[in-house]
Amino acid sequence: MNESLDLQFGTSLDSLSTKYRTLQKLGEGGTANTYLVLASSGEFRGQLFALKLFRRLSKPEWRDNFLQEVAFLKSCSHPSVMRVYDEGIFLDKLPFVVAEYPPSTLATALRMNPGMMAKMAYSIQLLSALEYLSRPQIQVIHRDIKPPNIFIKGGSCVLGDFGLMKRLKDSSKGDLNRIKASFGPRMPRRYRTPDLVNYFKGGPVPTEKSDIFQLGIVFVEMFTGKNPQKPMQNFRDPIQMNNFKIEGGMGPLLMELITPMLHLNPSRRPAASALLSTWQELFLEAAKRSHALEGRVV
Template sequence: MTAITERLSAALVDRYRIERELGAGGMATVYLAQDLKHDRKVALKVLKPELAAVLGAERFVVEIKTTASLQHPHILPLFDSGTADGFLYYVMPYIEGETLRDKLNRETQVGIDEAVKIATEVADALDYAHRHGVIHRDIKPENILLHDGRPMVADFGIALAVSAAAGGRMTETGLSLGTPHYMSPEQATAAKEITARSDVYSLGSVLYEMLAGTPPHTGASAQQIIMKIVTEEAPPVTNLRKSVPANVADAVAQALEKLPADRFTTAADF
């Protein structure tokens, strides 16, 4: 057990028993833990120290609570959040299964019907959240968990909490929100207004990758990818997989329009 894990375990000793690290992403480290009060396994996510320093505890906890009321079969719920010994953490159910990223790493492309089904169910979750005033802001294969083939969207609220709490300080500290491959053009250019249509773009990018085996835009660096997102049209998905039906290819193309106004109005329309 590392020094950080030992400190975290000591800070949460009355509430959670840390069992092992599951992985680390750009914003948080994930641990498998036992919820001692409810006797259940949970995924406990701890924000990276540099991110926690930018945010401050109070604002983070206030903002992330706005998503605690989201109840939808394809949204992974928020169980708990808080601070302990300088750590900012939030807790979600531990789901046995894999992420869509794991599946793509293994299979490269997903069957067309399965890809459309996953995208449709994620779109349903997004539409529900949008109608409740919550935009995800970081839809990507890593945030889509597959449980018995059923997608569950994770980390609802974390990107919102980080962006709302940190404001313009994100770029000053070298921290950025969103994974470049799936960012909408307006997120890539740090536009002030991020809307539901930004999530539609990101979901379009994920569906594109499920069908084509590669994201719409690739590059050697985050900067290159962002430049392409802002300035270049993605190749039609049928260039990379001819068997994609025309109506599916058209829907992907509309979701990936540069201007939000040219995309689907809602995730449900997608």
């Protein structure tokens, strides 16, 4: 099977219960391609989904990781974590997973300059997702949090693309080559964390605090319009950050909450649960003001 496989319009992929027809390619990653598909039979006939198709047959260990991602997402029950509906095998070789299809990403939404309350709503939903992932019975780190992997549907914000996920209880470094292969031309390189850089250099496996750092970068980009991380020459280069300032009446408070998320020392970054509690209080206060002034929240 050609690993540069690119499905044509109308290609049929069948699960045990549903036939899917490809409509267009949505993206390409290190291990899988994602397509917009139509369910043309079964319980969800007439619905649009995102179908992620594994394509790296030369890497059987990566297939195992893909199947672990599918199994994890099937077990999730959080509204801000991508929902999976179905799975199957294409051509008896290539596993695929069928997930919800939010029509926009945060990268697209930010180009439309959403209002402050919308940004605040996205923030608390993403922190809620990280709190969920850090629960003792889950303990998963995402490792690839960036605007193109965050999906928007109305006022809802969903964290997706768990292709680089790792369970915290797995302290092995067997996936290092897979991560290195994923940081190709299509991988934005300004969402690195000190933890990931250290991992590349032979250091310990990153913890959930790496996700906190990545989300902090996303928050700065969301509230200032600019990614604060300086461009790199090599992935192993030290992390360097530009100074940033969040304007407006809530700016100082947001700066106070975001800055600790970007501490170079993971142990100095707050946990998702603590962040969510503080952000939720700020959101409720901002919502109260918005409702008093405009009669609505978002």
